[in-house]
Amino acid sequence: MKKASSKKQRAEPTAAGAKRGKGTSAIPKTSTSERIVRSAAHLFATLGFAHTSMPAIAKRSGITPGAIYRHFASKAELLIAVVRYALETLPTSVRMLEPAQIDASDLPEFAASYTSPGHKLIRQLSLEIHAAGSREQNVMKLLAKVNEEAAQATCRSIAAAQDAGQFSAALNPDFTARFFLVMIMGLSHMDTLEPQLIGDAAWHDFVLGRISALLECHPREQANAGANHNHATAVHNEAD
Numbered sequence: 001m002k003k004a005s006s007k008k009q010r011a012e013p014t015a016a017g018a019k020r021g022k023g024t025s026a027i028p029k030t031s032t033s034e035r036i037v038r039s040a041a042h043l044f045a046t047l048g049f050a051h052t053s054m055p056a057i058a059k060r061s062g063i064t065p066g067a068i069y070r071h072f073a074s075k076a077e078l079l080i081a082v083v084r085y086a087l088e089t090l091p092t093s094v095r096m097l098e099p100a101q102i103d104a105s106d107l108p109e110f111a112a113s114y115t116s117p118g119h120k121l122i123r124q125l126s127l128e129i130h131a132a133g134s135r136e137q138n139v140m141k142l143l144a145k146v147n148e149e150a151a152q153a154t155c156r157s158i159a160a161a162q163d164a165g166q167f168s169a170a171l172n173p174d175f176t177a178r179f180f181l182v183m184i185m186g187l188s189h190m191d192t193l194e195p196q197l198i199g200d201a202a203w204h205d206f207v208l209g210r211i212s213a214l215l216e217c218h219p220r221e222q223a224n225a226g227a228n229h230n231h232a233t234a235v236h237n238e239a240d
Contacts, residue, residue: 032061032063032067032071033071033072035061035062035063036057036058036061036063036068036071036072036078037078037081037082037085038061038085039057039060039061040052040057040078040079040081040082041082041085041086041121041125042060043056043057043060044079044082044124044125044128045121045124045125045128048128048131049075049079049128049129049131049132049139050131050132050135052075053075054068054069054075054078057078074138076132076136076138076139076142077142079125079128079129079132079139079142080129080142080143080146082125083122083125083126083129083146086121086122086125102153102154102156102157103157104154104157104158104160104161104166104167104215105161105166105217107154107157107158107180107211107215108208108209108211108212108215108217109208110184111180111183111184111187111207111208111211112204112205112207112208112211114184114187114188114190114207115187115190115197115198115199115200115203115204115207116198116199116204117198117199120191120198122188123187123188123189123190123191124191126184126185126188127188127189129143130143130185147181150181151174151177151178151181152177154177154180154181155173155174155176155177155178156173158171158173158176158177158215159173161215166217167215167216167217168215168216170216171215171216176214176215179214180211180214180215183211183214187207
């Protein structure tokens, strides 16, 4: 996972990568590909994946319909790139799609950050990608790959924290990792189920505490997570 203080940008998947069978590999950071991803993010979130066409994304990006396929092989691949892009730009201290850098002590704050008003886009896109996956096989294959990578990476980070004495040794790291990801998906439904709790500080702290309890973090890790939240909130407020 990537810390908010870092200024480095990560790359998203590319059509070339997909043709090599690596749909979640990095894309070159060109202005055109970024415009496509930004345009797709807006359209997927406002119109929905099913009602957004590649020509519409191309038009909003200022390119021809055929040119978009030089950057992304399919709408499914573009959706994965959009989710990655949304995670990259969140005002939070954790980036879940950076498997090699996941720090288990950051997991409670990552979950609690989903209660922020600034995370509306990623909540919408999380729901959209799962809905699309239920209808389209190519989306489901990419989604399953990303989900499994995230689950395994999170599992490894929890196991490492157990070895370091930070988390309870009694936890099943694989089950805990998968349950954690299910909790994240549940929080993605807040805009429709509990919109009044979005941005509520007490709710944020409740989620932070419950996830910390799930992971059986030591008090020091919980305190650090709270400090990270305060810092991320301050940074986000300054940006606003």
